[in-house]
Amino acid sequence: MIDDLREQVHAAARRARVAANELALATRERKDAALHEMAAALRTRCAEVLEANAKDLEAGRAAGLNQGLLDRLALTEARVGGVAAGLETVAGLADPVGEVLRGSILPNGLELRQVRVPMGVVGMVYEARPNVTVDAAGLALKSGNAALLRGSSTAEHSNTALVAILRDALEAAGLPADAVQLLPCHDRASVTHLITARGLVDLVIPRGGAGLINAVVQQATVPAIETGVGNVHVYVDASADLDMAERIVLNSKIRRPSVCNAAESLLVHAAVADEFVPRITQALLARDVVVHGDERFARDQRVVAATDEDWGTEYLSLDIAARVVDSLDEAVEHIAAHGSGHTEAIVTSDLNAARRFTTRVDAAAVVVNASTGFTDGGEFGMGAEIGISTQKLHARGPMGLAELTSTKWVVWGEGQVRPTS
Template structure:
């Protein structure tokens, strides 16, 4: 998907009406969902999960066509990995739906309440956002995660995936919609928008009054284009230039395990580490081991001068651009820093506000790192891979917000709600001027 968003004035009327028509149907569906009970929504989620598993061959056949076309077009293997579905991955997203069904329904939760001096009973209650637009690139698992989370939280969703995943997304949404209808819930709770013309993105993100919020998931170009050009409220998500800092007091065996897991477990996702920083006091011992272990995992290190010197000929010389690169591939930048403060400064200059990790045995260093680093998630002696809605007990996630309003970090059910104030009186009127 290109990061360019087309001006609304240049978009064909037919496409505008197609997107706006879907949004109007979604508003109607959202109104119906607001009346659905938790039992009804949970039954639908379980039925959706069962249908995905039963119809896995159909899903995989559609996905295989997408993967073949992607490879023929020259897509990198890291992005193909994001696109690729297997029976295990389908089972995993189905399990995600079941996990969401097991979570408490946030809609209707009383956040706080009181009785005013005049006897009016006041409550702040969680309510669905309404219509949620999702713009995403090449990750068909997002289709299912988004549908499940929005359904459970009482929202309708408009999905605008990329053309690279068109067949996969169509198969998935068809199954989900058929299942919803069979369960007596509105099929228009989940709709797939056209994906071959970027103008459909334009009219989704500018459909103010029809769409309540839009969430982009993808590369930096897509996210910035949506956030900057949307007139619908947007949440910035996903770009993960994540760091692992090996402090002077670190257990180096632990640091090695955490670094390799943070980078190589699944390099194409946003919580993968893209840079490691090593305190100079342990660099001579740690860097050679790190370069060797990363090489065994297929990772190429782009290092500064000291990392090149200590790591050997397999290290590629890092450029200034490497410090700001989200590789999403088997590459990582490495730098030796002179002090704890230099590590903090590097992260402040180059981090994306996603996830930052420190490996240390010093309690004070851990405390300073967690308080000083400005990120949605901070790990102490743990892999960056843990920044994930499923790992955080959310069942799944709609995205990982790297901004501060209205949500930050992995976004689950609660983050897909707003609140309203409800006041109950028995005839009280307000006095005074």
């Protein structure tokens, strides 16, 4: 049975390689036409997607999935329209393939150019996020890659419907349907076969909880990009405009608590704590957020006393850890000890404090006087994102088209040879 599953995954990878070779030669016009075809098909067949998604939601509720996971899993007509619009935005972006990053002519006349090229076959391993199915397929297509998608069983019906629609649209646009394939999701061994398929798969990107990401990064023999567990902080500095701070904290936390750019921790400078702690506590509690606070926050009996575990928790729910700090340095030290390298924000009117914070905090995105919710490929103008990288090599932060490419050196000569030594 295991050998059969391995062959099934490897056969899909071989088909993807054939498709990737064709995509590498496809013009921008053909790829963009396919993206528009995919977007139109999603809108036309939205009812199919919602019917399939309803089955996944029913099964998820029966299995006791928490509200955060159910929110990630849920599709609506507006959300389907949103991912379709994302495909159209990607179609409007410049094609990264063939972009010349640098070039020169050597003294011997050789012409050098470093150009972007597709990765080839990209594997995605992700949890209950059916929108990732569309985002990954669209970004892979535009960047000339074939996508092998290994979603979770919790989104099986949704992903199956989405991939069927996308494959039909690719064929209608004259591109290979095997540029997008869905791998079996009921046996974890399919993940193992994907992430160890050296020579068949060029890159693997895990997207989900810490357990999934760590398992893929640690076990993969295929190159892997570590994506974002988000223990995200908002630090309210001594000079902060407190009206602004309240808006930013609330938006960062409650706009969509189940996503990785949602704030999970709040740090407040002691100089404004007497005024701001009761104010923000009341505002959070009024919106059903459970506050896990230190002794200063816990003076309000409705606040849950924070434990050491709270400082490092990615809740993905209406919960937030909250603490008073005596200085910006203490806030930075707290973030260094407990942050995940995703997104960190400061609210301040002190330019020097902002510069110190942005310089010292080690994260993929550092935000000054704005919501952490802006760390997103769509908000950054990428149309969509394949994930948010929290590592430092190759890609960091929201990953769009450029991050799905590699480079090659193209060298043009006229018979030049190196002299013998």
